[in-house]
Amino acid sequence: xxxxxxxxxxxxxxxxxxxxPYTLQTCEDPVARKAMLAAGPDEFPVFKALKExxxxxxxxxxxxxxxxxxxxxLKPEQRAGVAMKMLEDAxxxxxxxxxxxxxxxxxxxxxxxxxxxxxxxxxxxxGMAADLPAFEANSARQWEAMRLVMEGEAKRxxxxxxx
Numbered sequence: 001x002x003x004x005x006x007x008x009x010x011x012x013x014x015x016x017x018x019x020x021p022y023t024l025q026t027c028e029d030p031v032a033r034k035a036m037l038a039a040g041p042d043e044f045p046v047f048k049a050l051k052e053x054x055x056x057x058x059x060x061x062x063x064x065x066x067x068x069x070x071x072x073x074l075k076p077e078q079r080a081g082v083a084m085k086m087l088e089d090a091x092x093x094x095x096x097x098x099x100x101x102x103x104x105x106x107x108x109x110x111x112x113x114x115x116x117x118x119x120x121x122x123x124x125x126x127g128m129a130a131d132l133p134a135f136e137a138n139s140a141r142q143w144e145a146m147r148l149v150m151e152g153e154a155k156r157x158x159x160x161x162x163x
């Protein structure tokens with residue numbers, strides 16, 4: 001798996017300003033909950049936010065890494081080395097481990113959805129949405145750890161990553 005993809009996958013979510021149109025009240029209304037569940041996971045606000053955040057993070061990380069490569073005239077193997085330094089950073093590893101726990105919880109919640117009890121499935125989705133701020137905070141810690149590694153490399157190589 002390419003390093004860039006591994007780095008992108010490591011970032012769970014980036015804060016995305018999006019008001020969730022679904023609440024526990026949605027789960028109490030049979031028509032509303034059926035409409036929500038029929039839309040499928042791709043339309044659940046929590047999943048949309050996580051997916052969008054992942055795209056944003058990948059773009060940010062790639063742009064910064066590309067800037068470092070261009071300005072420091074790094075070879076492909078040196079680029080991979082910087083990427084590995086980001087993954088090996090203690091702050092990143094700690095945040096990534098915390099994010100993995102959050103992700104495992106989300107997967108367990110999704111696995112608990114049976115498709116047989118709309119009200120219960122709806123409450124599971126709403127419960128997962130409640131964890132979005134934790135995902136966002138965790139992602140911010142991961143991103144900051146990676147950014148600091150890249151900034152350190154830039155400084156070591158005598159270049160600036162500023163726009």
